[in-house]
Amino acid sequence: MMAPWFPDLAAVAALPVGIGFGVALERAGLGSARTIADQLRGRDFTVIKVMFAAIITAMLGVFWATRLGWLDLSLVAMPETDLIPQAIGAVLFGAGFAIASLCPGTACVAAGAGHRDGLITIGGLFLGTLVVMLAWPDLGAAAENTPRTSATLPGDLGWPAGVVVGAIAIGGVLVLGLAGRFEGRVVSWAPSRLAVVALALGALAIATRDGAQPSGGSLTSIAADIAAERDHVDPLDLAEWIKAARSGLRVIDVRERGADSGYQIPGSESVPLEQVPGLSVAPGDTIVLYSDGGTHAAQAWVLLRTRGITGVYVLRDGLAAWEDEVRFPHPVIGADSAAMAAYRRAAELSRWFGGFPSRTPRAPNETRPGAVRSRRNSC
């Protein structure tokens, strides 16, 4: 079974995971402000060593699990990227880190280990968080500069993910080696066994030249999804998703908002095409895009996929097909039993959506006259 294995049981995992996190940080000495202060004076490289060793380990694990087909990375929550506010935030955070000699996670470790300064730092963190959250609407571009994205280095640099992973693993092992020498602890250049494993997995990652991970935004994977018809959803399937209140489902109308926009699929949001690149998407959202015919929706689909957003579909043949197949379905002349069963399914959905299933059979390719079909060329 492909990971993540227990997304619904995440809350059960939280306590043991936190305990593991706390134990690892305390063992390393990161619950002591002295360790962090010594790092920032260049006396002791514990913080950098723990951080790089952890990132390299988890990064190699995620890359290889994805590569081997064990992990579906599109289901993993990815931190947001918004560069200008993040740079401002990183400067404030770094200054606070140097002053408190603890970060939010290690402040909790310090508090757990009995250090009162850890508890006091937690109080400061709460106050700082509260102030910024209350002031958020007035902070403007300092708080939100570009729309939220789940940008990744491979997507932004245009490099295969394997190359980025390999470069970070090999560069990181080098940094760890230099840190050891700087402390005067390591005398020989012979790499440790852990370093050899990291170097080997990193070099192999480069050799794969794998571009499919972690961003869903690589153009080849988008083209493959289109070719395999994983890009669209049939009107009747969408109707069933809406009826079943599928979790995270968002139906989006990308037509221009105008006085004559007329009928909309129930529950859909209106996001005109030019606003699609800035659409906020939460992890786990299933997005279905539609327009009159389907061209604009398909173009919006490509825009979202190149942002690295997965779980996006186009309504096949747009609102025109929705009208024909969901709202006003009709039996086909000479239908066999399977086609009649399909018609009955459509008719039931049609009534649920307030449509009018027709009892008059029509030729297989004939469509309901008038309605949306005449506007099909308007996308």
Added chain:
Amino acid sequence: MTTARDRGYADPIRAGVGLGLVLFGVIMLAGRGLGASGAFAATAAAAVDAVAPATASGNAYVSQRVPAGVGGLFGEWLVIELIGVALGAWFSARLANRIRPGIEAAGTESRRSRVLAAVGGGMLMGAGARLARGCTSGLGLTGGALLSTGAWLFIPVAFGTAFLVAALRRRAGGLVSG
């Protein structure tokens, strides 16, 4: 040079690999990474909602973060995880006989300046983590491992600033020296 290892702590690279395995494990199990500052955001949102519900509902950033699920604040993933962090740290420190209740001053910092630094530094980090969309755990570790672009901006900028501010503090000599 006296390193944390000389004070009885584990080899940092081994501890780091252990931490990396915890992070990889939670991604595989739950489809999410580690975090810390998000728990403070959830707590602050819950506090605003409890004290001034009108303010909370008038501020989209706050209202989106008010814990709405079963169990309220204690049903929040990150809040439970952070309680686990403190428990794990207590357990680990107790096993190693390292529980030292009191204020730990870095270097020759006085107790008073340590308290001021903890409050002030904490406030700056709390503010910075909201703007940066995460802290050393959620953005640095998790985002770093997932190759998030924002994370790889945050790590050098935050650490670069921290080294710079630490050097300035040493030069000023006032708050921390030694």
